[in-house]
Amino acid sequence: MKKNRLHKGQRVTAFDYILIIYFLFIIVTTIYPFLNVLAISLNDPIDTMRNVNFIIPRKFTLANYQYVFSKNNLLFPFLMSIARTVVGTVTGVICTAMVAYVLSRKDFYFNKLFTLLFIITMYVGGGLIPEYLLITRTLDMSNKFSVYIIPGLVGVFNIILIRSYIEGVSISLQEAAKIDGANDFIIWLKIIMPICKPVIATVALFGAVGQWNSFMDTYLYARNLSTLQYELYKIMESAKIKIDPHAANIEQVTRSVSPLSVRMAITIVATAPIVIVYPFLQKYFIGGITLGAVKD
Amino acid sequence: MKAKTKNEENYVKQKFSWKLMWKQRYLLCMSVPFVIWLIIFRYLPLWGWTMAFQDVKPKSFGLSIWEREFVGFANFAKAFSDHMFFPTMINTLCTSFLGLVLGTVSAIFFALMLNEMRFLKFKKVTQTISYLPHFVSWVIIASIAKMFLNDGGVLDTIFNTKLHLMSSNSPLFWVVVTAVNVWKEVGWDAIIYLSALAGIDQGLYEAAKVDGANRFQRMWHISLPGIKTTVTVIMIMSIGGILNVGMERQMLLSNAIVKDHAMVLSWFAYTRGIGNNDYGFGTAIGMFQSVVGIILLLIANKIAGLLGERKLI
Numbered sequence: 008m009k010k011n012r013l014h015k016g017q018r019v020t021a022f023d024y025i026l027i028i029y030f031l032f033i034i035v036t037t038i039y040p041f042l043n044v045l046a047i048s049l050n051d052p053i054d055t056m057r058n059v060n061f062i063i064p065r066k067f068t069l070a071n072y073q074y075v076f077s078k079n080n081l082l083f084p085f086l087m088s089i090a091r092t093v094v095g096t097v098t099g100v101i102c103t104a105m106v107a108y109v110l111s112r113k114d115f116y117f118n119k120l121f122t123l124l125f126i127i128t129m130y131v132g133g134g135l136i137p138e139y140l141l142i143t144r145t146l147d148m149s150n151k152f153s154v155y156i157i158p159g160l161v162g163v164f165n166i167i168l169i170r171s172y173i174e175g176v177s178i179s180l181q182e183a184a185k186i187d188g189a190n191d192f193i194i195w196l197k198i199i200m201p202i203c204k205p206v207i208a209t210v211a212l213f214g215a216v217g218q219w220n221s222f223m224d225t226y227l228y229a230r231n232l233s234t235l236q237y238e239l240y241k242i243m244e245s246a247k248i249k250i251d252p253h254a255a256n257i258e259q260v261t262r263s264v265s266p267l268s269v270r271m272a273i274t275i276v277a278t279a280p281i282v283i284v285y286p287f288l289q290k291y292f293i294g295g296i297t298l299g300a301v302k303d
Numbered sequence: 304m305k306a307k308t309k310n311e312e313n314y315v316k317q318k319f320s321w322k323l324m325w326k327q328r329y330l331l332c333m334s335v336p337f338v339i340w341l342i343i344f345r346y347l348p349l350w351g352w353t354m355a356f357q358d359v360k361p362k363s364f365g366l367s368i369w370e371r372e373f374v375g376f377a378n379f380a381k382a383f384s385d386h387m388f389f390p391t392m393i394n395t396l397c398t399s400f401l402g403l404v405l406g407t408v409s410a411i412f413f414a415l416m417l418n419e420m421r422f423l424k425f426k427k428v429t430q431t432i433s434y435l436p437h438f439v440s441w442v443i444i445a446s447i448a449k450m451f452l453n454d455g456g457v458l459d460t461i462f463n464t465k466l467h468l469m470s471s472n473s474p475l476f477w478v479v480v481t482a483v484n485v486w487k488e489v490g491w492d493a494i495i496y497l498s499a500l501a502g503i504d505q506g507l508y509e510a511a512k513v514d515g516a517n518r519f520q521r522m523w524h525i526s527l528p529g530i531k532t533t534v535t536v537i538m539i540m541s542i543g544g545i546l547n548v549g550m551e552r553q554m555l556l557s558n559a560i561v562k563d564h565a566m567v568l569s570w571f572a573y574t575r576g577i578g579n580n581d582y583g584f585g586t587a588i589g590m591f592q593s594v595v596g597i598i599l600l601l602i603a604n605k606i607a608g609l610l611g612e613r614k615l616i
Contacts, residue, residue, distance in 0.1 A: 013421035022518060026420055030429040033413070036486065037432050040447045049452075059450065102337060107333040116323055117331075120376040121338055128341065131597075133348020134589030135550075135569060138580060140354075141347055141579060144364055158344050161337055183529040191329035220440030223551050236442045240555065242447055267450065274446045281438050288438060 014221040032212050039068065041278070047070070050274045052268040059267070071272040081238055081273065088219060088234040091155040100211045107169035108195045125163050142228055150231040154225060159217075164211045172206040173199060209291040212284060219280055227278075235277045242270050355379070355590045358583040378587035387571060395567040397474065398553075399545045401481040407541075409489050411534065414496035415522055430497075433490025445555035448483050469558060476564040480556055495537065496530055502528035535612045543600030546592045568592055 013019070044063040047055050051066035077080050109115060110122050132138075138158075148154040189197070200207070222236040230237070317323060324331065355378055357363075357371045382388055413433070420426040436444065451457045452468040459466055468479050507525050516524065550570035557565030568588060576585015 017421075020518075022419075025420060026416055027422075027425070028388060030420065030425065034429055034432050034492075037490075040451060041435075044447055044450070058460060059455075059482060060457045091494055106337045107335045109330050112330060113328055115318070115330045115334075116317055116319065117334070121334055124338060124341060131349065131593065132345070133351050134586070134593060135353065135573055135586040136589050137348035137351025139577055140351065140364065140582060141344070145347075146343075157340075160340060160344075191327070194331065195333070201402040214487075216438050220438075220442075222440060222442050223556075236440055237421075238344075239442050239446055243442075243449065262407055270446060271450070275442055278439055282435075285435065285438065 025244055037207055044271045044274050044278075047268055048271040052266060055268055071268045074194065075272045081235070081276075084235050084238045085276070088236070089278040091221075091234065092215050093154050093220040094152075095159075096211055098156055099160060099162070100207060103165045103210060104169055104197065104200060104207060106161055107166045108173060108199050110166065111170045111173040112191075112205045115117045117118070125166060129163050129175065137229060148228065150229050152232060154228045154231075155218070155221075155232070158224070162210075162214075165214075166240065168210065169203060169206050172203055176202050184293075205291070208287075212288050212291060215284070216281060216288065239270070239273045239277055242273065307386070307439070321493040351586060352590050354583050357583050357605055359586075361582075364582060366552040374583070378583045379591065382584060382587050382591070383577075386505050387566070390563065391568055391571045394564055395546055395548050397477050398548050398567060399585050402484055402548075403538075403541050405481050405485055406488065406492060407534070408487050409490035411496050413489055414500060414530075415526055417493065417497055418500045418526060419518065419522070430490065430493075434494070435490075436487040437491035439487075441555050443518060444487055445552075448556060452479060469481055470560050472560055472563055474564055476557070476561040480552065482563070483556065484552070499530040499533040500526060502605070517518065532612065535607050538605055539600065539603045540595070541574050542603040543596045545599060546595055 039062065043060070046062045047059060048071050049067055049069070050064040051063075051068050052071065054066045070090050105127075110118060110125070111209075112118060133141075141147045142154060142158060148157070202230050220236065221234070222240060225232065225237040225242070233241075325549045353368055355373060356373060357368075359371060363371050377577050387553065415424055417430060418427075449456070449469065449613075453459075454465060458468065469476065504526065508521055511521050511525055529614075546568055548567040548569065550567065551574055553565045553567050553570055569592065572585045572592075573589035575581055576588070598615075
């Protein structure tokens with residue numbers, strides 16, 4: 008397929024310049040807020056009060072980060088975020104890949120039935136209140152670590168993704184293993200899993216980002232097992248509590264009462280892992296979502 | 304499930320036998336636990352819809368379904384006549400509609416521009432940067448957005464005026480939420496359109512060029528019609544979710560002043576259902592959202608079919 012690119016001898020038109028300006032606008036509007044947050048987090052808090060619009064720290068300091076990691080008791084939430092990301096991703100990937108393999112086996116007696124059961128849940132769900140009651144009342148999972156792992160254990164979309172991948176590779180390897188007397192579990196572990204590395208990487212990365220970013224489950228079910236996201240939310244809320252909607256001076260009300268610099272430092276700590284894994288995400292996700300769009 | 308492989312035909316439909324079950328014992332062990340998981344976490348909540356027709360309070364939740372008091376459609380009647388329901392519905396529809404229109408238009412526009420970009424390195428860099436915010440959580444986005452939009456925030460400083468983006472109890476908040484959402488998702492949403500654009504036969508462009516069509520004409524007459532199917536499919540799916548404005552985003556971005564215009568159905572269901580311990584009431588609103596969603600999806604699908612577009616279902 009020929010790509011739309013600038014060939015030798017082609018004229019650069021006015022429209023090309025307009026495009027360049029539009030793209031620069033997109034880049035700046037996307038990046039600027041993050042740079043701004045980074046600069047504030049590295050800037051002296053009192054100096055920040057003067058004017059918040061800058062991307063190079065005026066009075067450099069690491070005090071905000073020191074505060075975040077010492078006084079604010081953020082160590083536990085930080086470790087909790089890491090723990091749920093690691094445990095949640097590993098268990099999620101293993102379980103999803105297992106189901107995907109079984110559902111790729113057309114000779115499995117319950118293949119059609121189980122596939123249907125999984126697919127239906129993509130289109131209808133019980134909604135927030137029944138799920139909340141199931142988890143907090145029926146299963147009594149509030150403030151237990153398992154609430155971060157079990158309810159979202161297997162993703163149906165990911166099952167389809169991995170299954171299509173397995174179906175795409177030849178099954179002769181499986182047959183070969185069968186002759187050697189390997190059982191289905193061994194075939195999955197020793198043959199299917201290594202073949203599926205690229206798609207497993209995609210699912211794992213998406214899963215890890217989802218776990219790290221997750222906020223609602225902490226808010227709804229496990230406020231005692233606070234994560235970084237929830238801490239950031241609390242620090243934003245602490246500014247809100249003091250708000251009186253009938254306050255005479257409305258400007259005073261929305262101006263953040265909380266230490267902005269500390270909030271920005273936490274924002275950076277919570278964003279950093281995403282930016283670090285971003286190049287890997289980049290590498291895998293485009294293939295991932297286009298595959299999903301075609302297959303589903 | 305359209306994806307069917309050739310292998311499938313090789314397997315004859317098998318009859319149930321214990322011998323077969325024993326032969327497939329590993330496959331059973333590897334799937335049955337997850338089917339049980341599925342039934343508990345995905346199907347039991349559906350069964351919970353029965354609560355919409357019952358008077359369920361924390362006290363009566365422990366009772367079995369037959370012991371609870373059935374109230375018919377009373378929960379729905381109570382929800383629709385609630386003084387908060389109408390404003391909440393308006394907020395939901397307006398936020399959703401604005402998001403659908405502005406989100407789709409800006410994503411298509413961005414994809415078209417990417418497709419037109421002839422400096423490939425620059426195109427790649429821009430695209431890579433554009434979907435970074437998609438991977439950042441709403442809490443972080445809200446934290447950043449508030450610093451920008453609050454009174455005395457960055458935007459006020461840049462324009463050296465008071466924009467009152469987060470401090471006016473007016474429909475302005477719908478626009479603010481939509482703008483933040485577009486900022487976060489435009490790069491990501493453009494991917495699907497961009498891959499549709501990549502699928503257009505390049506010969507069409509060459510032919511148009513020979514016929515003397517300029518770049519705008521080629522975009523209008525080849526690119527846009529070329530992605531019409533993709534746009535239709537995405538529209539149909541979005542229309543089904545028009546009442547499902549997530550409460551996470553609304554809750555995180557709003558404050559006490561703008562809350563009247565931030566309240567959406569799912570949040571309303573939560574505050575009444577869980578906050579006020581009226582489980583039946585909350586479930587009724589949730590069920591209303593789902594049922595309306597399915598009906599809208601079917602209608603949109605039908606209309607797309609009548610207009611000669613590819614149908615989704």
